[in-house]
Amino acid sequence: MKFGFQVMLRGVASSGDGLASIARSGEKFGFDIIAPNDHLIVPKGIDSTYPYTDDGIWPGASVVECHDQLTSMAFIAGHTDNIRILASVMVVPYREPVLTAKIIATADLLSKGRIILGCGVGWMSEEMEAIGTEPFEERGKVTDEYIKVFKELWTAKKPRYEGDYVKFSEILFKPLPIQKPHPPVWIGGESKAALRRVARLGDGWFPAANNPKFTISTPNDLATRLDLLKTVCEEEDRNFDELDIGFFFTGGVSSKERRSADGDRQLLTGQPSDIAADINKFNDAGLGTLICIFQRPELGETLEQMEWFGKEVIPLVRGI
Amino acid sequence: MIFGFGMPTRGPVAQPDAIKKVLSFAEDVGFGYVSVADHIVIPSKIDPVYPYSDTGEPPFPADGECLEQLTLMSYMAAITKNMRILSSVMVVPHRNPIHAAKTIATIDVLSNGRVTIGCGAGWMEEEFLAIGTEPFKERGKVTDEYIAIFKELWTSENPTFEGKYNSFSDVKFEPKPVQRPHPPLWIGGESPAAKRRAVRLGDGWFPIGANPNFPLNTAAKYIDGLSSLKQLSAEYNRDPEELDLGFWSNWDHEVKDRKTLQDGKRHIMTGGTQAITDDIGVLSEAGVEIFMFQLAKPTSVEETLESIERFVQSILTKF
Numbered sequence: 001m002k003f004g005f006q007v008m009l010r011g012v013a014s015s016g017d018g019l020a021s022i023a024r025s026g027e028k029f030g031f032d033i034i035a036p037n038d039h040l041i042v043p044k045g046i047d048s049t050y051p052y053t054d055d056g057i058w059p060g061a062s063v064v065e066c067h068d069q070l071t072s073m074a075f076i077a078g079h080t081d082n083i084r085i086l087a088s089v090m091v092v093p094y095r096e097p098v099l100t101a102k103i104i105a106t107a108d109l110l111s112k113g114r115i116i117l118g119c120g121v122g123w124m125s126e127e128m129e130a131i132g133t134e135p136f137e138e139r140g141k142v143t144d145e146y147i148k149v150f151k152e153l154w155t156a157k158k159p160r161y162e163g164d165y166v167k168f169s170e171i172l173f174k175p176l177p178i179q180k181p182h183p184p185v186w187i188g189g190e191s192k193a194a195l196r197r198v199a200r201l202g203d204g205w206f207p208a209a210n211n212p213k214f215t216i217s218t219p220n221d222l223a224t225r226l227d228l229l230k231t232v233c234e235e236e237d238r239n240f241d242e243l244d245i246g247f248f249f250t251g252g253v254s255s256k257e258r259r260s261a262d263g264d265r266q267l268l269t270g271q272p273s274d275i276a277a278d279i280n281k282f283n284d285a286g287l288g289t290l291i292c293i294f295q296r297p298e299l300g301e302t303l304e305q306m307e308w309f310g311k312e313v314i315p316l317v318r319g320i
Numbered sequence: 321m322i323f324g325f326g327m328p329t330r331g332p333v334a335q336p337d338a339i340k341k342v343l344s345f346a347e348d349v350g351f352g353y354v355s356v357a358d359h360i361v362i363p364s365k366i367d368p369v370y371p372y373s374d375t376g377e378p379p380f381p382a383d384g385e386c387l388e389q390l391t392l393m394s395y396m397a398a399i400t401k402n403m404r405i406l407s408s409v410m411v412v413p414h415r416n417p418i419h420a421a422k423t424i425a426t427i428d429v430l431s432n433g434r435v436t437i438g439c440g441a442g443w444m445e446e447e448f449l450a451i452g453t454e455p456f457k458e459r460g461k462v463t464d465e466y467i468a469i470f471k472e473l474w475t476s477e478n479p480t481f482e483g484k485y486n487s488f489s490d491v492k493f494e495p496k497p498v499q500r501p502h503p504p505l506w507i508g509g510e511s512p513a514a515k516r517r518a519v520r521l522g523d524g525w526f527p528i529g530a531n532p533n534f535p536l537n538t539a540a541k542y543i544d545g546l547s548s549l550k551q552l553s554a555e556y557n558r559d560p561e562e563l564d565l566g567f568w569s570n571w572d573h574e575v576k577d578r579k580t581l582q583d584g585k586r587h588i589m590t591g592g593t594q595a596i597t598d599d600i601g602v603l604s605e606a607g608v609e610i611f612m613f614q615l616a617k618p619t620s621v622e623e624t625l626e627s628i629e630r631f632v633q634s635i636l637t638k639f
Contacts, residue, residue, distance in 0.1 A: 016431060040418060041488070078394075079398050099451060110395045129488075132486050132487075153361075171362070174383050
């Protein structure tokens with residue numbers, strides 16, 4: 001099992017010192033992965049439906065601060081040696097694909113091969129309009145094409161591409177990423193379309209827990225969805241066993257036990273041994289990498305939460 | 321005066337360990353700036369119209385190797401404490417302006433206010449086509465509009481813009497850069513159009529001496545260039561004292577006998593330590609504060625460190 005923590009590129013992670021501190025501490029406390037989020041510009045009125053809350057309203061709307069994800073990943077690379085850096089997730093339509101392929105190859109070289117490219121299609125039409133991306137309604141097709149463009153640039157001897165959105169030929173692209181054939185591409189999203197994208201284009205699947213349409217709250221939920229992914233892989237002639245399986249657990253992770261309405265202990269809360277048992281059940285269900293949130297309004301508290309998890313929980317899961 | 325040098329974006333010096341070694345040394349010995357050039361992809365066939373060599377042939381490797389500029393600058397921000405990090409220059413049309421504005425603001429905040437954005441309009445049409453930018457022939461207008469967009473996003477509480485190439489409204493752009501009103505924008509280029517852009521939109525003028533179309537390759541020619549800049553300032557009601565002045569000597573300064581093509585005079589910033597020191601003195605007297613030199617040796621980390629050391633001993637310590 002691998003463990004990571006998401007970083008919202010705002011609040012405690014907004015200053016260079018704060019972000020550096022979180023990254024270095026994460027590495028020190030035994031995490032395998034640091035996972036920053038992606039926003040470029042926050043519109044004031046958001047009508048688009050946020051997929052990850054019941055009311056469809058994005059809790060980040062009032063916060064408005066955000067750093068650029070890929071730029072922050074390069075900064076994190078400069079402050080760390082071993083921890084892997086996962087775009088969680090990069091909204092593929094936001095950025096021009098040839099430039100993005102170059103940025104990621106550069107980050108992979110500078111980090112000595114530690115980039116994982118989580119990819120999403122996006123949900124906020126207002127953000128895409130403000131940036132001036134391809135049409136929001138085409139974000140699925142755009143994402144598919146851009147990912148193909150990345151791979152062409154990263155792997156072809158003489159890259160060329162002619163698609164609906166991108167066209168180039170006779171260009172030189174070097175350096176190639178350190179990782180071969182390229183940084184792993186983890187497809188985010190929980191819908192069947194996302195699963196199909198995993199099978200066709202991904203090296204891994206990286207869903208989140210809290211999509212009300214396809215909630216993944218328990219190991220059983222994950223196993224069920226993985227069964228569907230297996231079926232889709234068969235349809236697409238893709239070997240399911242090749243895929244990395246990640247999971248963004250968006251619920252609270254806490255040393256204080258929490259009970260749900262029906263009296264059960266909420267997963268990932270309570271004693272380290274209970275949490276470790278929860279994680280092992282996810283592992284049994286097929287999970288390879290668990291990403292959680294420890295970020296708090298205060299840096300001290302954030303680091304405390306990370307330290308607790310890294311030192312008390314992770315060793316139990318690993319049987320250390 | 322402050323000294324700096326360009327870091328290669330290819331070869332053995334453009335590797336993480338080498339970058340750390342070189343910049344840590346450079347910071348220790350007193351360099352104030354490090355700069356990074358801008359290429360995203362290099363087409364395999366290029367028309368030889370590079371403005372900064374006498375033949376028009378660009379100094380590119382045949383394989384097109386280059387690291388991405390802003391990504392490298394962000395990495396450099398992480399591994400340095402005091403040096404300023406300069407894009408030299410950022411080809412403004414290369415990147416979507418909202419993405420670029422956000423990237424630059426991020427580097428500025430994470431570096432605690434150490435980024436300077438040298439800006440250019442670009443020269444390589446084939447690269448523009450490969451990346452998929454706005455039309456090459458509109459690059460001047462594109463550059464002007466994108467710079468206006470940067471400033472709007474960086475300074476406005478409620479950014480709004482309606483332009484030929486981009487429009488947005490009702491957005492928030494936070495955090496604002498640490499530097500106020502925003503990171504300095506130094507306009508590169510030696511032509512009248514570039515000078516006009518510097519005066520209208522820039523916080524500084526950052527020419528290269530070696531443009532055969534507008535040579536600034538003797539101190540006298542630079543002084544002339546500067547006075548035409550000042551005349552333009554008057555026309556545009558801009559106080560010329562507001563403009564940072566930098567000078568980029570992107571050639572081998574250790575050559576002893578280089579003469580200018582135009583008039584057979586000693587090429588500026590060559591010809592031995594004393595001559596270079598004199599050039600720096602003259603330009604400094606005229607108001608130039610930042611002197612960038614081509615110190616790195618792209619094929620060797622050791623040679624790069626030695627080159628930097630030689631510069632420190634022979635020139636930097638004199639000031």
